[in-house]
Amino acid sequence: MESQIHKIHQQLVNKEISCTQLVQEKLELLKQNTHNTVNSLLGRQALELAQKVDAKIANGEEIGLLEGIPFGIKDVYMVQGTYTTASSDLLKKYKSSYTATAIQKLLDAGAIPLVKENCDSFGHGSSSENTIFGAVKNAVNPTLVGGGSSGGSAVNVAKDYTVFSIGGDTGGSIRQPAGYNNVYGLKPTYGRISRYGIMAYASSTDCVGPIAKSIEDIRIVLNVMSGKDVKDQTTYKSETILKEAVLNADEIKTVGYFKNFIENDAIDADIKANFLASIEKIKAKGIEVKELDFFESDTLVSTYYTLAMAETASNLSRLDGTNYGNRIEGDNLKDTYSITRSDNFSEETKRRIVGGNQVLSQGFSDEIYLKGLNLRDQISENFEKDFKEVAIILSPVTPQAPPKIGDSLKDPLAMYLSDAYTVGFSLGQLPTLTVPQGTATGLQITAAKNNDELVLKFANFLKDTI
Numbered sequence: 001m002e003s004q005i006h007k008i009h010q011q012l013v014n015k016e017i018s019c020t021q022l023v024q025e026k027l028e029l030l031k032q033n034t035h036n037t038v039n040s041l042l043g044r045q046a047l048e049l050a051q052k053v054d055a056k057i058a059n060g061e062e063i064g065l066l067e068g069i070p071f072g073i074k075d076v077y078m079v080q081g082t083y084t085t086a087s088s089d090l091l092k093k094y095k096s097s098y099t100a101t102a103i104q105k106l107l108d109a110g111a112i113p114l115v116k117e118n119c120d121s122f123g124h125g126s127s128s129e130n131t132i133f134g135a136v137k138n139a140v141n142p143t144l145v146g147g148g149s150s151g152g153s154a155v156n157v158a159k160d161y162t163v164f165s166i167g168g169d170t171g172g173s174i175r176q177p178a179g180y181n182n183v184y185g186l187k188p189t190y191g192r193i194s195r196y197g198i199m200a201y202a203s204s205t206d207c208v209g210p211i212a213k214s215i216e217d218i219r220i221v222l223n224v225m226s227g228k229d230v231k232d233q234t235t236y237k238s239e240t241i242l243k244e245a246v247l248n249a250d251e252i253k254t255v256g257y258f259k260n261f262i263e264n265d266a267i268d269a270d271i272k273a274n275f276l277a278s279i280e281k282i283k284a285k286g287i288e289v290k291e292l293d294f295f296e297s298d299t300l301v302s303t304y305y306t307l308a309m310a311e312t313a314s315n316l317s318r319l320d321g322t323n324y325g326n327r328i329e330g331d332n333l334k335d336t337y338s339i340t341r342s343d344n345f346s347e348e349t350k351r352r353i354v355g356g357n358q359v360l361s362q363g364f365s366d367e368i369y370l371k372g373l374n375l376r377d378q379i380s381e382n383f384e385k386d387f388k389e390v391a392i393i394l395s396p397v398t399p400q401a402p403p404k405i406g407d408s409l410k411d412p413l414a415m416y417l418s419d420a421y422t423v424g425f426s427l428g429q430l431p432t433l434t435v436p437q438g439t440a441t442g443l444q445i446t447a448a449k450n451n452d453e454l455v456l457k458f459a460n461f462l463k464d465t466i
């Protein structure tokens with residue numbers, strides 16, 4: 001699809017539409033909340049901002065590319081003065097006192113936030129059913145899940161309720177819902193975009209990223225949000241990715257894929273056949289395709305969940321009702337902590353806190369946590385070796401089509417295993433993009449660290465190839 005951002009920008013500049021009218025239309029659609037994508041609307045502020053954009057245009061002033069473009073924000077980002085609930089009972093009434101760096105950069109560029117979007121509570125989930133706001137419904141088939149954890153964001157983009165949305169991806173939460181709803185979703189290289197102001201899930205893999213309908217829109221939003229931030233010591237300075245730079249993929253001569261992802265009992269027969277058919281089309285264009293060896297998906301899933309649970313148990317320990325959240329008084333302080341946390345965290349979040357504290361506890365941490373860290377190092381080494389041989393790794397996004405609403409809640413283990421293809425790239429901190437092509441739930445394009453540009457190049461190549 002063509003760039004929605006460029007299209008709307010031109011319409012605004014040419015006065016074919018007004019920004020107020022555009023924002024009003026989108027707010028109206030969001031208000032109906034047909035797919036449970038909305039946690040809260042930012043209507044009044046959005047309309048005020050839209051009027052300012054219209055006034056500028058009426059005055060003959062120039063407007064920036066993102067000025068007046070309506071977007072959505074997963075409800076785990078701090079935006080000053082807005083409810084920031086993480087879809088949880090604990091923070092149901094919490095309002096942010098500051099704004100996340102990535103979001104501030106978009107506001108500075110003039111983009112207009114419309115909505116805080118439904119998601120799995122604290123990013124814990126793969127279906128956007130673990131939420132107090134009702135399960136997010138899939139954009140294509142509303143009896144299926146919207147995917148998770150950034151389900152509300154992906155569905156809003158797919159339904160054109162927002163032009164783009166900002167999700168968060170710890171183990172696949174941008175890429176998987178993008179795949180389930182046929183849109184683009186990028187997890188950039190870890191550290192390219194500041195995490196300051198996103199609620200921490202697993203800090204060593206948490207990434208901020210855009211969901212949109214075109215590669216160009218992903219590029220535009222990525223550029224605006226990227227950059228070193230003194231408030232996040234893991235950020236680094238990156239070059240702007242130029243529009244022309246991603247149009248030509250001639251430098252990509254070799255692509256690899258993990259044999260054991262495809263030759264596996266867990267993969268759906270159609271996803272497998274369509275993935276292999278895509279590989280044939282790539283070969284037909286003269287690109288060499290190599291089969292690569294990798295860790296079994298079970299190992300990837302268990303390593304990821306061991307580390308993610310440990311980190312989330314530690315990150316969420318600050319939420320005890322003292323400084324934030326819905327405090328419930330008990331007979332004494334200890335009771336107060338205990339009741340506040342027991343009554344306000346979801347089953348899924350509690351499962352992860354209990355599991356994570358077990359992983360970190362004395363007597364277990366050497367055997368479990370340190371082993372997880374060691375495996376993670378081996379996974380990263382494996383990637384480094386692979387990227388000496390191939391420029392791009394291609395994989396399906398998920399082994400199966402989206403489940404029916406209700407199924408994942410009944411079987412958490414099956415839900416964890418559905419992350420088999422996304423979590424490895426998170427552990428490697430690599431840039432990975434879901435494109436809505438190739439299989440029913442899309443394809444993932446991955447490159448070596450800091451090679452986000454190459455990922456976008458290959459996406460453009462794939463758009464014309466398969």
Ligand code: GLN
Nearest residue numbers: 123125169170171172173
């Ligand atoms: N589904 C994965 C999990 O539950 C990934 C979630 C995410 O990336 N936030 O941990």
